[in-house]
Amino acid sequence: MTTTLALSLLFTWLSLQQEEKIIINVTNIKTNTGFIMIAIYDEEDNFLTSRVTTAGKFKVSDKGNLKCDLAIPFGNYAVSIFHDEDSDGRLGSNMFKIPNEPIGFSNNASAFLGPPDFGKAVFSF
Numbered sequence: 001m002t003t004t005l006a007l008s009l010l011f012t013w014l015s016l017q018q019e020e021k022i023i024i025n026v027t028n029i030k031t032n033t034g035f036i037m038i039a040i041y042d043e044e045d046n047f048l049t050s051r052v053t054t055a056g057k058f059k060v061s062d063k064g065n066l067k068c069d070l071a072i073p074f075g076n077y078a079v080s081i082f083h084d085e086d087s088d089g090r091l092g093s094n095m096f097k098i099p100n101e102p103i104g105f106s107n108n109a110s111a112f113l114g115p116p117d118f119g120k121a122v123f124s125f
Contacts, residue, residue, distance in 0.1 A: 019071040022125055026058075026066045026081060030102065034060055034085040038068055041078050044118040048080060078121035079106035 026036050035057050042053040058068045060083070082091045083102040092101045106123050109116035 019073050020125075021069050021071055024068045024070070024079060024081070026068060026104070027064070028102075029060060029063055029066060029083060031083075031085055032060055032063050034083060034087045036060055036066055036068060037082050037084050037089075037091075038070065039080045040070065040072060041080070041118070042075055044122075047078055047118040047121075048115055053077065072125065074125055076122055076124050077106070078109075078118050078123070080115075080121070081105070 022040075024038060029036070038056040038058070039048075039052045040054045041047045041049075041051075043051075046052070054070055054072050056068055056070045058066060060066060081104045082099065084090070085101050086092065091099055091103070093099050103111060105111065105116050105121045107121050109120040
């Protein structure tokens with residue numbers, strides 16, 4: 001009886017940890033160079049830090065749109081994206097630290113006068 005209960009709990013826990021594929025459609029890509037860099041965050045304190053839940057790097061081959069897919073468990077997340085046009089692996093910015101490469105956030109959260117709050121970018125998956 002105890003073994004059955006333990007195995008049942010283990011299978012329940014494993015099924016809760018199952019990852020699913022999230023598809024992120026990046027639109028309005030203006031150049032066909034570089035990479036789309038995606039960071040997904042699951043906590044407000046980690047938002048826009050190096051402590052990402054998962055990340056992806058996708059080669060841009062055409063202007064317009066790019067479909068990107070990543071595996072994550074179900075939950076609440078915020079996504080930040082930038083187009084690394086010069087392929088240097090980091091977000092370029094000017095002397096005032098204003099990005100000079102295209103950026104975007106989930107929910108189309110606005111980056112006016114600084115990045116959006118986690119609450120404006122968060123969504124349920």
